[in-house]
Amino acid sequence: MLQEELVAVDTETRGGITLAKGFRAIGIHCGVKKAKKDLALIVSDVPAVAAAVFTLNKVQAAPVVLSKQHFGMRKTFRAIVVNSGNANACTGEKGYEDACTMADVTAEALGVSPSEVFVASTGVIGERLPIERVSNGIRAASALLNEAEHESAAEAIMTTDTFKKVATATFEIGGRTVNIGGIAKGSGMIHPNMATMLGFITTDATFEHDIFQALVKSVVDKTFNRIVVDGDTSTNDMVVALANGESGIAPLQPGTDSFMQFSLQLERVLKQLAIDIVRDGEGATKLVEIRVEGALSDTDAVKAAKSVALSPLVKTAIHGEDANWGRVIAAVGYSGIDFDPTKFEIVINDVPILQQDFTVTLSNQEANKCLKGEFVELVIKLHHGLGKATVWTCDFSEQYVVINGGYRS
């Protein structure tokens, strides 16, 4: 009876990472951090097809090493266990044993195999996990798993984040409701190729493993891998997606309308999470969308956009509301791509800042007005080919230095 009552309540309060049917979650405080929530569990009631993308940093934290091993062994998973406050990175063999312990304790508590568990950690590098506390926390958390606890799970994966990142989508495929839910953590060190960023996605859609992996990888490339805060790439990052088929739809096949629909919704969810990570960049006061058009190829467009997004000179100019187009053209200039500088055009929030042949029609004062708001759309037109790309970043404030100068103090 008690269980039935709980289910009734939970159905109304599903959301976020538990919006998709058949997923439960929980976030608690286990004692890695002083007082804040620091442990999250995400569980699928049935084996879920998994997709995963891991950091490309040569130095990979123990949980990344272990999760990659598990992902190499099997296609379906049951759980994701995450701690924040400690990255379990650069902790040697003992750290690897701690990551194994997290998987083992989770598996035992849920009655699944350790290899069905993804392990993730985020926080300070080089310190051992308080593994006893984490283990006790996992046992306590597993008893609290619940469809309604999506908020606490989103909160428990945060480090310097100032707000929870959650995005969802609900739509119909073949008359059945399909849900996608995602949570993420970021802020600081955000950079393409999975830098200090954790993203967890659940869906009740149905997929074959290879198709799901290819889809998630390509969507991550267009979203999480297109955000830049400071260019540092971390040792711990991963995106894990679980598709458990509980919507009851048939496996989605590339080339079908249903597959296209799901892909668009998945991209929408990941894009929202990615942009929220940028918006919460350490010390950020402005969200900057950089669109490069007319490059020789999409690859060139990405290179140019990232070069601009990474330039401290561009980022400080945007912070100071100085439409300093010279710094933008210089950053594209050293990106390594081919283009004709005399065809370069810059449009910021619909205001033409620079036209071809280096024509400037606005005074600095007039031009700078376009940077007043919290959103900056910086469009670079190269008129050199058909390649285009979008990258998101934030401005660079004094506050970034303050936060990162004293992170461990």
Place this chain on the structure above:
Amino acid sequence: MLQEELVAVDTETRGGITLAKGFRAIGIHCGVKKAKKDLALIVSDVPAVAAAVFTLNKVQAAPVVLSKQHFGMRKTFRAIVVNSGNANACTGEKGYEDACTMADVTAEALGVSPSEVFVASTGVIGERLPIERVSNGIRAASALLNEAEHESAAEAIMTTDTFKKVATATFEIGGRTVNIGGIAKGSGMIHPNMATMLGFITTDATFEHDIFQALVKSVVDKTFNRIVVDGDTSTNDMVVALANGESGIAPLQPGTDSFMQFSLQLERVLKQLAIDIVRDGEGATKLVEIRVEGALSDTDAVKAAKSVALSPLVKTAIHGEDANWGRVIAAVGYSGIDFDPTKFEIVINDVPILQQDFTVTLSNQEANKCLKGEFVELVIKLHHGLGKATVWTCDFSEQYVVINGGYRS
């Protein structure tokens, strides 16, 4: 008589860019800037063998384009004309004409060919030069050329620099005195491959062109191209060296002791200029020397060192006097080089911060003490091969953001 008297005075006050025999210089205010000196002339009394290295930015300022054309046409030069306050970059055909005018007016005033003149500019991008004022300035300056005016020349090439960068060397080769003098400007946007950096070197040594060019290029690679402030690479940078043979020595030949001696002295001069540029990085409070040892190759060592030097997270940690070795190892991790993280060692100012197998013996408080001073020697030992490299950078302060957020305001 007057001239003799002047020579007598000048001999006593030679120095900097006019230390080498047969060079004269001057720096004046011509009206590009409001009140500060903004025009420098450096002249050799006889044709001097030239060596030059130019920015690799795809967008090259008009003076760079013109100087490269001149350098492609001939091996000996007579003059370098430099303005500060305006970069004459992204100024189209008119800007190119302005650069030509600078060469033409200089040539006419000195009675040499325009192709014997290097033209350099530094300052704001995208605005036309006040070419009338610059031309009048060049004419006025040419009448003031003097062996004693090395300080005013060093001052006139400055932009946001807070002090003049000057270095010299005097030594004997075959019983004759040989001099090297150099001046540079930097601060902000300092980065390998000639980023917003001007360096001018004069020597009375004797060289064949190809040998001098190869030597200067290799020394620039180990000095100016090993400094990093913020990773931005500019449209305007160049290093020009002139060797006029006025010491009377025979042409220096590779493989001889004299050549080795000159090379070492040249490296010492360029290294001092390069380090002064870093020391004067915008908002810098600490000079950081990053030495990587034990990489697979020197190339790998440079990659690793630059990755650390460019990391905003490392630079803000050093500013905050936080010996955060996790950020250092992460930055090497994403540099793309091969190494074994468990063999990683970090020594800061002789204090072992991280030993192999991720062993840490100091508390954070103890470790942080090594960062108290103004000089930070950060040694990274990879124990993976024999490759090594040194790179210089500075910390990243709130002041950097303040300076660069309001540069044009």
